[in-house]
Amino acid sequence: MARGKVFEAATVLHGIELSKDEVKVMVEKVLMPFALVLVPTNEVYTMGQTFQCFLAWPRDLVVSDPPIQTLKPTDILNFYVYMFIIFKLKLYFILTEIASI
Numbered sequence: 001m002a003r004g005k006v007f008e009a010a011t012v013l014h015g016i017e018l019s020k021d022e023v024k025v026m027v028e029k030v031l032m033p034f035a036l037v038l039v040p041t042n043e044v045y046t047m048g049q050t051f052q053c054f055l056a057w058p059r060d061l062v063v064s065d066p067p068i069q070t071l072k073p074t075d076i077l078n079f080y081v082y083m084f085i086i087f088k089l090k091l092y093f094i095l096t097e098i099a100s101i
Helices: 073-099
Strands: 002-007 022-030 054-058
Antiparallel strands (some): 002 022, 022 054
16 A cells, blocks of 8 residues: 555654554555555545655554565675586586587
């Protein structure tokens, strides 16, 4: 529906206390502008109206992006060892080809 930031520590939104099942979010990008807001207000009832607005959102419907995978030093080392072996094999086949001429 949208992408944005979650404010976990917030307990009040627009002067109203959030329930334990709600979380404060700020919409940064609307993906489905005609979708209905799950916790509507008098001013906001479609996702298209929520751009750069703070909203209450059901906590169990907040989906986090998958974490960015980082390479460990051993992954990088294994890659270079693999590339070195491939290089040596290619060099061996080239030298074998030249020797047979």
